[in-house]
Amino acid sequence: MRRYNTYSICLIFALSISLFIIASLYVDKTIYLTSTEHWRSLKVIIKVEDSEDSYVQEIPIKLYYKVNNSATNKGDIHTMTNENQSHGTTVINNASIPTQKETHLATDIENILDKARSDIRRQLSNYNLSYSGVDALEDLVMESGGHPIRTLVISSWRSGSTFLGDLVNSIPSNYYHYEPLLMFGTKQIRRPTDATEALSIVTRMFKCNFEGLEEYFEFESKDLSLFSHSTRLWDYCKDDKTNDLCFNADFISRMCKLFPFQSMKLVRLRLRLVDEILNDTELNVKVILLMRDPRGLMQSRRHRRFCELSSDCWEPSLVCADMVSDYIAARNIMQRYPGRLLVIRFEDLALKPDITSQQILDFMKVDGRKAFDEFLSSHTNMEVAGVHSTFKVTRNIPFKWKYTLDYHYVEDLQIACKEAMSLWGYKMAYNETQMMSNEFNPVEDYTISK
Structure with a gap:
């Protein structure tokens, strides 16, 4: 009976210690990092006591970085969460565990930037x-x-x-x-x-x-x-x-x-x-x-x-x-x-x-x-259809209006734009015959006066 009680006491003590350790692991492990620090350089170091010997050891953890915009009461911070803390998709302090897609994207981005630099x-x-x-x-x-x-x-x-x-x-x-x-x-x-x-x-x-x-x-x-x-x-x-x-x-x-x-x-x-x-x-x-x-x-x-x-x-x-x-x-x-x-x-x-x-x-x-x-x-000697196409025979474009617009419309337009046309060096067409003549060059020199 005495041996049985001893075993019971030891078992209860061991369970208590285990519960204490487990509880400590699941306390908020979020690490608040100021924006002036670089999150990739963050390490977690613990002190290990082994009989009379003691030493420090780094714990390998994977961290996910996310700006915590709502944490204004904590200053300008970012949140970092130990990936080993949860196996689900729980969001803790606005930081979540990176998905496989996010991990691949981060790698792709670095590779693309390296390639761009080389290019x-x-x-x-x-x-x-x-x-x-x-x-x-x-x-x-x-x-x-x-x-x-x-x-x-x-x-x-x-x-x-x-x-x-x-x-x-x-x-x-x-x-x-x-x-x-x-x-x-x-x-x-x-x-x-x-x-x-x-x-x-x-x-x-x-x-x-x-x-x-x-x-x-x-x-x-x-x-x-x-x-x-x-x-x-x-x-x-x-x-x-x-x-x-x-x-x-x-x-x-x-x-x-x-x-x-x-x-x-x-x-x-x-x-x-x-x-x-x-x-x-x-x-x-x-x-x-x-x-x-x-x-x-x-x-x-x-x-x-x-x-x-x-x-x-x-x-x-x-x-x-x-x-x-x-x-x-x-x-x-x-x-x-x-x-x-x-x-x-x-x-x-x-x-x-x-x-x-x-x-x-x-x-x-x-x-x-x-x-x-x-x-x-490549762009000024051939036509490619499309409203926004930049492949044009450019020499045919500037004066296309001479042969496609009705003169009465042009006349009204010139009245509304008389000052603008004078400032920018665009000459008036005074009748339909002049407008459609190949001899009529509607562009002349201009200067921006000081």
């Missing part, structure tokens, strides 16, 4: 860095603390902006932010009060910060072809069947920071509102303003459904008021920010592509003549 170095192996005023490629790469060359194209619908945007994007290792304001619809942003959100998006994208742009990603997800214009990104995410990469803000932010050149095209934001961007010395953005004859502009917009739904698109008085406003804004910017604005006309780009494209390269300070020549050769 960029290969593409620019013969690039003349002195043309861009730097000594090393790292001087142009944000990931290594450099400052990329950023170019912003501003225009309006059917002005040839897609062609110009793709031309600039032909520069090797250029990251193209294609129409980030598409979600604003068919409207012109003309007032500073309406421009706050738009300018914030533009600035953040140029700084490669895509966090918090859920609305942008949601809109883009409805038409994946929009990503195809951003060719450097699309090359890496087009084969991703789940589309995780295209809409992964962290991945896109990191990818963007690898490229020495960035460009963006906007047709919804007027020139006078980019002062805030030009004033940002960190960005050091250069702006190209693309203009087009309002007669060619309106001819190209006719019968476009997107245009029929907005007076900003089809009302001549509004269209030409914007052209006058752009002229005044261009004059002011040239005075305030010398060397930061280049103005070109669509007609000059179409009829004199070699000269005009060299002006663009000199303005950007980019060694891209070979890339431009290849693009122009």
Whole structure:
């Protein structure tokens, strides 16, 4: 009986110790890590007592990282959870166990970024860095603390902006932010009060910060072809069947920071509102303003459904008021920010592509003549059907309006746009015969007076 009691006491004692250990294991094991620490370097060390000997030992754990946005009362923290703590999918303090898919995605991202770095170095192996005023490629790469060359194209619908945007994007290792304001619809942003959100998006994208742009990603997800214009990104995410990469803000932010050149095209934001961007010395953005004859502009917009739904698109008085406003804004910017604005006309780009494209390269300070020549050769000598196609016989486009528009419509349009046409060097057609004559050249020289 005494032996039986001894066994009972030992058993109860052992069970108590076990319960104590188990309970201690399932207490909140979340580790709060300040945002200045790197979670991958985190280790768990315990002290082991073995008879008279003692030593420290690292416990291998797998951690999942997630920003805890709701934990404001704990300061700026991230949450880390021991994967061994649970075998289910329980979420603890907003941190969850990584799935196999998430693990694979993280690995894929690192591999893709490594490949992109190698591709960029290969593409620019013969690039003349002195043309861009730097000594090393790292001087142009944000990931290594450099400052990329950023170019912003501003225009309006059917002005040839897609062609110009793709031309600039032909520069090797250029990251193209294609129409980030598409979600604003068919409207012109003309007032500073309406421009706050738009300018914030533009600035953040140029700084490669895509966090918090859920609305942008949601809109883009409805038409994946929009990503195809951003060719450097699309090359890496087009084969991703789940589309995780295209809409992964962290991945896109990191990818963007690898490229020495960035460009963006906007047709919804007027020139006078980019002062805030030009004033940002960190960005050091250069702006190209693309203009087009309002007669060619309106001819190209006719019968476009997107245009029929907005007076900003089809009302001549509004269209030409914007052209006058752009002229005044261009004059002011040239005075305030010398060397930061280049103005070109669509007609000059179409009829004199070699000269005009060299002006663009000199303005950007980019060694891209070979890339431009290849693009122009492949895109200006053949027709490919499609509203947004950039494969055109460009010499046939600028004056197409002369032979397709009714003169009475042209006459009314010219009356509404008289001031704009005078400022930008577009000559009036005074009758139908003159308008359709091959001798009538509606484009003349112009200057932006100071």
